[in-house]
Amino acid sequence: MKDNCLKTRFKITRLAVVFIFVAILSVGFEADAQSSLKVPPNINYCATQAQKTLGAIPASGNNLPRNIDNGKTDWRYVNYKDWCSGFWPGILWYLYEGTHDQKWKTAANKFTQELKPLSEYSGFDHDLGFMVFNSFGNGYRLTKDPGYKQVILRSADSLATLFNPKVGTILSWPAMVKKMNWPHNTIIDNMINLELLFWASKNGGSRHLYDIAVKHAETTMHNHFRPDYTSYHVVVYDTVTGKKIQGITHQGYADNSMWARGQSWAIYGFTMCYRETGNAEFLDFAQKVADVYLNRLPADLIPYWDFDDPTIPNAPKDASAACITASALLELSTFVKDKTRAWFYRHKAEAMLQTLSSSSYQSRGTNDAFLLHSTGHHPAGTEIDASIIYADYYYLEALLRREKLQHIKAYHHYKSR
Template structure:
């Protein structure tokens, strides 16, 4: 009899671990997201009416120091996340009203397809047009994705083997590449799938391999910025611009790398990318300063831990990446960890309904000097993405 009770208890534990994020939590989170996003849409309209600027403002980014909603123009690197959120709400609910809003906010970014002055084309166009194309098959979206990829590869520097990131601060860096740029490679992989032109694919792989070689330390933590001499390909300097110090591990930078190399493995099946993703995951999850709720401080090496700000955006990116990574190893510890993160975010870091102008999550940190302990639109985007990935895994459906 005792043996039977033990087996039954073990089955309960196993079931709990297999669905740590139950459908009820996902449903509640999306219901809250719908209510918050309806509030956000109203507040965006009000903010646009009172902006008093000649620059067209298209998407929310954060709250300023007074608590006011901060909107950004299409050229801002964060402009594609809110349209992406709307697409995710449509994907979960199937409601036409969300698709209509998603189309409206996506359309405001079309001009960016010709922008060759930024590396952030994936953030802007793949989160918006990429999700839109995946869910609707709209041929116009397909063309924007392809043109955006054509614009992005104009920033490729063959001798160094990288896509240039920033054009600003030329007195500091000759040709800077930031770890965030790994996220924009997904747009290039998509362009090869859509056109059959392997140029985009080859550039993405080259950039990923060069970044793996030069951005990572022996412990598998990443620098934020690596500066290149484009004539020789030589590395000039390595910095961590948005984290605590050059030799520290900026939390969201680690998450960008984890997500980027997991995605690169999906697209190439190159084992070195899977190995790198798993090494980054181990670094983050096993770091001695990682809190028990798996929501990291803004920098793993910030000197004031535990009295340093958290970065919920890093946690959301990490969770989404871990869900995907869990599908490439069996058995895998990664899904349980992702479930823990999502459980923490849903229970401890969400905004009360009707507050914070409709943002979903609180307590993100943009950098060591700005956007500290605020809502950030990309935290919300990757939170919804992670919830959808969790739902698909619960239903034993493929993520892609």
Template structure:
């Protein structure tokens, strides 16, 4: 019998986009991940799950070996990559009961184009197999011209998973100028009257006539923070902070759940409407929207060290965790999850799992540290299980995501961004130091 306790999870141990890939002190990575996945066994016990405290792990549970999930992902890429040869397209989804990725053109309005090269960069990070670096470079460099996109906010999603990870993981210093240009394009959409970056154009979404900001935009702030630290204008940092402050003030209900879409008066900054595009209803709690908020405010704290953002990240995280079902993978909208026929959204779970691994490292309180860490492990354990894994069923890492049920598409499918945040979470786990888990 063994017991494992989480020790000293600090910001130095976790994935951060600083001067090195993750500010790594890592040694004996595979042994460390083995111990990490043993913790997943704890979470089958409701009492220890509620408290977030590590307890005794039976030796018989040791079959959750450290590299199982990584090997599964690599085997899936070995199947998928030879099929994905058209560099003018990228994989976006696998339809229900299909096996192969449906590819879409790498258009300037297609927000998901950066996730596939990002997946490849993380696989290179996890394995150091040059094959994946070569594939990542090939898939990244086909959309350099996207650095001039000013039509929408999604340039952050499109460029940072690809070029950002290429710069950080792949040491591709020539990507720096592309990222700086991309940040300038994103910053051009900031409206100082409102205090946020405009997400969508009104031509694309005619329901709203003025300044639209969506909760998803929080993740694009990473591009601005990175640029400000790497030779870009100081205004990039200032815009990112102001956007986070305004969103924190206006985008969340009193119970710390999030709206999806806010429409502001572009002159006065007054909030005109609070709506949804992908949730069940304007007043419902869209699960991936809450996930974007958790991830976004965790990264904002990372970059600013302003405690108000950490406190807010905790509050919206605690609300999200309180709404989860037993397997920690939410329904696509929390307000319909009591209906067992409603579809799950594995992408939301992947986003939050990745965020919680980082957030746990910012906790001064050991109980909070362990609670968030254990919640992340529970999410990854569910996602890696046969219930959600694509292994043997499709070419993706994960199944059972829901992109936009309210719009009638991407319902109970595999999604490329679910795979991206899942493999990012695995990478973050691997880069935790062996000192974080000690046998007692």
């Protein structure tokens, strides 16, 4: 009897020691992850690089930075009609948020105003979310300028005209339907544009905008993914029956490959959809599409442009996908109730940001962008191993989200917009 009591006490003591050890180890890992990533210096770095860009931007004409090709030092500029037009003013708004320096607010307003014509054309482009919400959306969030709000609401109504109720998604590339012979196509990127509709529906716009966003997300969730939760880039639908015809790629390696940035749009998009709707199905799906991405990453956590490119490890990387994913995972970590899993997502995001903030990925003296090694449209041979404006945008967004996580205990209730 005495021996049994001693054995029981020994087991309890051993379990207690193991529990304490695991707890200390977990805290140590988290503390190490947090201490290794220094956010303020990297925000200041972004401000320094952006100041260089401001000094080089043309006074007139195309003046919105889009990319710096590998081996070059100068930005390629586009006008307000380019799908990337909203990222530069969005960066300036984020710098104003991160530094509280009025000069960034002044610059952000200047470049934001250049995009105002986007709200004046119905059904102009499926990427109005990227273009308008990153610019006017961030501007309104930080200033509450009523003029910004009106542009956002008009743009949301414009985007909604591309919704096909028979199919249940927003049309992508309206100008390319005849050229590509795709009756109704939807790209995974469109998940990000839904945030414009969600916001508008809650800030003076029609409830119909909310319904469109939810339906688009649900249809995409059911049709855009393979059984292993990897995403097609494009899904083509029959406009008569509304049924899916096929899943294909336009910017990935192959129709059945996992294009890195496409998967990152999915992680970000479904996380945002959960934030806006509270639908647990979106939260569960966000984790599924995140997990397959995370399980296949290389050691430095920066993906190759396509996970199935047969030339890996000699294929180009895509830092932009890492930036998008890091930002998404930081927000996802605040919604997941399982603390171990939540910590896992946050830890991965911080590790990604740590790599992105290293000399291997920051542009520093190479050019005026924030980051190197992004890939835009590999099959077309454009923006390969380049500096790209949307990588810089999501890198800075992720840094700001990480900073808020450090200082806001009730981050579960924090909304980025």
